[in-house]
Amino acid sequence: MQTIHVKKASTDGAERARPGPGRDLSPWLAGAATAVAGLGALLALTDSASPLRxxxxxxxxxxxxxxxxxxxxxxxxxxxxxxxxLAGAVALDMLVAQGMLAVHRWSVPGGIAAVTVFSAAALLLVAVRRRRDRTARRRSR
Structure with missing residues (x-):
């Protein structure tokens, strides 16, 4: 069933649209951000000479x-x-750079790879924890 939203006139005479399906840009923005970030990682890992790198x-x-x-x-x-x-992201980037500089192994592809590994591991832990919590809730019912 689809809900139809009608523009409602306000007291000042201006029409304001209510949010509804098809007006939410969040998935599109998230997809665009993912594509730009993936392109950045790819350009950095391949050592491209592109100005977008x-x-x-x-x-x-x-x-x-x-x-x-x-x-x-x-x-x-x-x-x-x-x-x-954002503050955590800056802190993680700085810790990765400091660690790589401390062991004399600094490189751009290495930094990108290290940040990718830490980010993927954190996302994986969150996904595992959410799945475990969902399973525990189903068992308790």
Missing amino acids: GPTALFFLLAAPAAAIAAPLGGLDPAVRALVS
Whole structure:
């Protein structure tokens, strides 16, 4: 069943559209961000000479850990969640760079790979925990 939303006239005479299906851009923006981040990682790992390499790789280095940190913080206010995840992403990037510099193994592809591994591991842990919690709730019913 589909709900039809009608534009409602406000007291000042202006029409305002109610949110409804087809108006939510979040999935499209998330998909575009994923594509840009993936392109950045790919360009950095292949050592491309493209002018897009720098900005898209930087976007990947911020977006991948931020998404991994934001995943378990679903109960927070969206602004707080964004701030905490971005700060955590910067901290993770700096820790990876500092660790690689400390052992004299710094490289751009190595940094991208390390951030990818940490982000994927964090997302995997969140997915496993959510699945385990769902299974525990089904057993308790």
